[in-house]
Amino acid sequence: MANLSSIKQHPTLSVFLPLFHTAWSDANLSELEVKEFTKYIKQAKWIDKAEKPHLLTKINAENPPAASELHQWEREIKLAIADATKIEKLSDISLFLAKKYLPDDLSSSFSNIKNDLDKVEKNLGIISKEAIYLYTQGHDTITTSHKTQSSFDIGQMQELLDGDQSEIIEKVKSIITRPEFEYVDSSNLNAYREQVLKWCKILAKEGLGAMAFPKKYGGGGDMKAYFSIMETLSFHDLSFVIKFGVQFGLWGMSIQSLGTEKHHKKYLRKIGKLQLPGCFAMTETNHGSNVKGIETTATYNHENKTFIIHTPHPLARKEYIGNAALHGRMATVFAKLIIDEKDYGVNAFVVPLRNPKGKLHQGVSIEDCGLKMGLNGVDNGLISFDHVEIPLADMLDKYASINENGKFESPISSDNRRFFTMLGTLVGGRIGIPRSGLSAAKTGLAIAIRYGNQRRQFGPEGGEEVPILNYRMHQRRLMPLLANAYALHFALQYITFRFLNRTKDDMQEIEALAAGLKAFTTWNTTSTLQECREACGGKGYLSENRIGSLKADTDIYTTFEGDNTVLMQLVAKGRLTTFKKEFGEMNMITLLNYIADQAKTSIKEKNPFTVRKTTDEHLLDVEFHLSAFHYRDRAIVSSAAKRLKRHIDNGMDSFDAMNVSQHHLFNVGNAYIERVILEQFVLQVEKTTEPTLKATLKKLCQLFALSQIEKNRGWYLEQGYMNGSKTKAIRKMVNQLCWEIRQDAVPLVHSFGIPESCIGAKILRED
């Protein structure tokens, strides 16, 4: 006990322990510290001169006290704090120690000494409260004590989200939570694929596969329910969802939408029961986004009224075709129709692939796509046709047919329009996929947010470790994504409604909405799951916590049913023409007329008052949000139009003009979609009557609006629509909303109603 005896031998030291130890706590003495201490010690009259040299040895920057001595000091300080009645400054500790170690005569005059020590403390910039935390327990902070405090009823919120679909949603959940739906090891490829097929068969048996087919063919006649099924299934295994979608959505719906009664009668019942597994064979190796360029041919032979389906070269093989590698028995094949050597463009044909025993038909070759990043429960394949003959009746002839004279006929005279009308019937896929992707994002958020609420790491000096969801960065990473999930939920309900109630006149707008929401939502899924993975740290990387498979499985969502970047260009073209024109492909001549019109649009002047307005009331005002989103939508489309017109007027080739404006057009698409999403969220808040739900949704809507504006602040500042102090105030408000919503975050993810067995993440405790 060399050190303790040191204090006893040199009791004056006891008075300096708090200051010295605090100063050494970062392992260095600064020049200022040495200077202040030395000055005080040298001039202090109460210190015995003989003691001064000893004291000065303790503040030699080159020679710190030994670890054991520092430990001894710390123990003395802690004992003092435990025993003393009032500790507000370091000098209070000194006072206590003085009484313990100094002769009575000195300690009686200690109030003067204490004043001097307080001055030293102040000169060193020490904040007493902070210094004392080093030695105490139970340091509580606002950050530590923030916690979940549900401000609404979870059941009611779930009801609001499910709406009139709660019955079918509950039915699906009752199925996918059965023991036979327990997740399987996805690394055993064959077993996984067979399991996924079995799951699909169970759903077919329950009548869910045929939900969208007409009742007279054994279906449910309920397309709305079909979307809800896709969405709810997506809380479970995503290979399962995609396999389900390929069979009933793509294969079945292509027969329903592109075929006529004879096809419906022949196929739909069997498809709905999964007695006839099939494929949707559109994409080829060389042509994906540019479907018009596919090269498979269907050559008509009028003599025996047959088509010859043929793959002219290996890069024209059908690629990535779901259900092809193993289970598909037939396929809807898109091919260029050739009659008398004339090309009549892309049409659809039903082509057999395998007999019921699984043997490939003559002329059909199929290769397995092999392992993929994800979705390995789906058997994707490459299909090649070598002069496969099919009867005339197997042309899907709703939009084009061959008459008795062997001539091409179509109710739609324009080749372009016919092609895009055919594609347009498949727009349902661009609704199903984002709804599935959003479910995956919701699951990711449920895992990351609940984990963030449980996981504690770091904390104030002497205090408890803090739930990581209380940290600002963590909130900033997850809360805006939670708001996005709610926003997109309502936006996808809206596009579903529009699609189900479509008329010929608004198809262009519906297609643009579906394309844009597909792109926006699936990108949001990718970025949400990335944040969720990182927010769960190493736990997020373990397969047992499911974020890995959610990420890997949905990664392709940004590509299939249309590459997102290409889709956003299409949305932009639609927006430029105010959806009056053929959306998918429009030749430049037509487009240029619209562009000229748009370029004339003048955008309302900025209001110099609101440019600078930063009151909380204004920043949270829905009218401000709507105005900002509308302004951006209109201003970007107008400037893109002006830019295109300028290029064309300067003689630039229109294709080049479109290319140099691609990035601008991309923003046109985004601005439009963001505006629509906000509008739908606002409408939802308006029509919600229950006050706690309304208040919660309103806050989420505010966060959605402001975090989008923050994301786009560079643009708003460039435009002069807001000034710098306003965008800074918006950032602060986003922080505040994140902080407030954090309290409701756990209940908000519970409201998604994801069955616990589907979430399936081992890290989560009950909460």
Add this chain to the structure above:
Amino acid sequence: MANLSSIKQHPTLSVFLPLFHTAWSDANLSELEVKEFTKYIKQAKWIDKAEKPHLLTKINAENPPAASELHQWEREIKLAIADATKIEKLSDISLFLAKKYLPDDLSSSFSNIKNDLDKVEKNLGIISKEAIYLYTQGHDTITTSHKTQSSFDIGQMQELLDGDQSEIIEKVKSIITRPEFEYVDSSNLNAYREQVLKWCKILAKEGLGAMAFPKKYGGGGDMKAYFSIMETLSFHDLSFVIKFGVQFGLWGMSIQSLGTEKHHKKYLRKIGKLQLPGCFAMTETNHGSNVKGIETTATYNHENKTFIIHTPHPLARKEYIGNAALHGRMATVFAKLIIDEKDYGVNAFVVPLRNPKGKLHQGVSIEDCGLKMGLNGVDNGLISFDHVEIPLADMLDKYASINENGKFESPISSDNRRFFTMLGTLVGGRIGIPRSGLSAAKTGLAIAIRYGNQRRQFGPEGGEEVPILNYRMHQRRLMPLLANAYALHFALQYITFRFLNRTKDDMQEIEALAAGLKAFTTWNTTSTLQECREACGGKGYLSENRIGSLKADTDIYTTFEGDNTVLMQLVAKGRLTTFKKEFGEMNMITLLNYIADQAKTSIKEKNPFTVRKTTDEHLLDVEFHLSAFHYRDRAIVSSAAKRLKRHIDNGMDSFDAMNVSQHHLFNVGNAYIERVILEQFVLQVEKTTEPTLKATLKKLCQLFALSQIEKNRGWYLEQGYMNGSKTKAIRKMVNQLCWEIRQDAVPLVHSFGIPESCIGAKILRED
């Protein structure tokens, strides 16, 4: 041939075919089109009155011509274009058709008619050139013809990148391109793990594992080469790299850095030969980022001079420990040292796990972490100790030891400083990981850029399909990431150099640099590989093209060796103290003094001239770039300090103050790191002498600088450092640089020198 006879019966129609067909090409007639056509037909004197009603039937918006008739028109137009000598306007086609079908008397007066038709064309806003593309072949555009044109020598660039490490790099490549390094099926978990171990053994045999160990223990004594090995290996399988890094970097280097000669002698030779596989057991389930909080105990018993290593509860198990599930025989275990019931903080101990036959030692339990998102060739495990006894000699005692009296001793008296000094010796991992991550990003870029150069999709009307790398959006997605890869290459060489030449005085700065570059680089890897996956579409999703495994394997890089978000906070703290203080943990009292200093810093006034300056010369000027990055770095740190000080002055608890400023501090870290990266890139450009290399690197450096400024433009605009017209000009310049660099993009990825067998992507042709 009903239609052809229709033209013969009504030859006047022939004159209108080009205009009518063009108008119908988008499947709709607009009101304007109907009006213009009708007006002209009604007043045209040359048209026989009897013909007019027939002509008007062809422009009835409600009743379009049949598909077969439109096809007939199109054929007539194409024949005309093929036969006519000069076609500049649609009326030139009309002229040709008039000569073919109209009576001679009419065609002689056709020049007047042609003038009238030109007026109609103009009124409709038709751009003749564009209209004619609908019917012609060979439409060439600037976008179409842009292509790879290497402006430098690939070999020379590769030499520049490899520098003085080319010998070891070539040696590693000569090994990993051997047939036995062919990639294996990663879905067969056991076989994969064993294969990875075999690969590591081959490297050990070649002397590469021990490269960084002292020569006297069989090592190469060359830490620089060790980093180059990690980097080059990362062109191959990443599980292999991580397993290699665990064995030789973490396990071996912990013995080397934390142990003393007795440990070196006993273990290093065996570790270097991989005769003694081992682990680095630091992280626990409940404590990852907050390592100081780990709960495993090492209780000293002075009687028999042993430690008891113990896991007090399941959440204190060592988790994610590489090499633990199968192969590790010993581990460096971090545990709280307890002597006489007093806690002396975290120390390191060598603990045996398995005997040479693989049987677990008494008291050691290990559980497999199971499948992970990636890196499944590494056998991560959970380790639990139940009162495992080890001898005193197996404490790694470089920084702390127990003396003959059973007392704790250390050359570093501060517990904090000792702890962070220990951690500091492991900073090499924070250099190895980003260098590995960058290699993975380079491989992704090589795949996506070469594929983008090959893949053609869409094209101008009547022209060839265009390589997708010629599209602006595609360039914008990939070129800035290519510039980042080059920028980070030089930045990581710089931190390596600083680390290898470190002194005690600059360790804080080096640790901050390593932490920040680790975070910046690994996030850049994640986002680069995400873009690369999407840029390759469906092909990117197939495992055979490797992006999937690169993405999945590197996803954890943002978490391990320190969570990136936490690391950026540490960088910020270091930056606030200008790296003068203990970087890892610093108590608030110390920090506050520095903050007060920083808050006083006044940032140079903006120059009102350069705020608005948008000349190309200025935008490309390196001085402008450096000033902007420096300004941002200084201004953000100063405003963060002011903000913290304001909160503290207002009485906010310091922990809360740090929390509400987290996002701000995050930006402090980023701004600092971005500035360092730019500086190093600029230095590299300056010292490059060969003119073509210099010019190419300069352009990449400009793109790096401007794309970072563009990313941060919201901030620059808020600050008033630039105005809106300048940030717009910067965006335009980024576009231009992307366009120019696209020409060199393929040679630039070839210059990375990645062996073709390592890239291993089936989609790539030779190029």
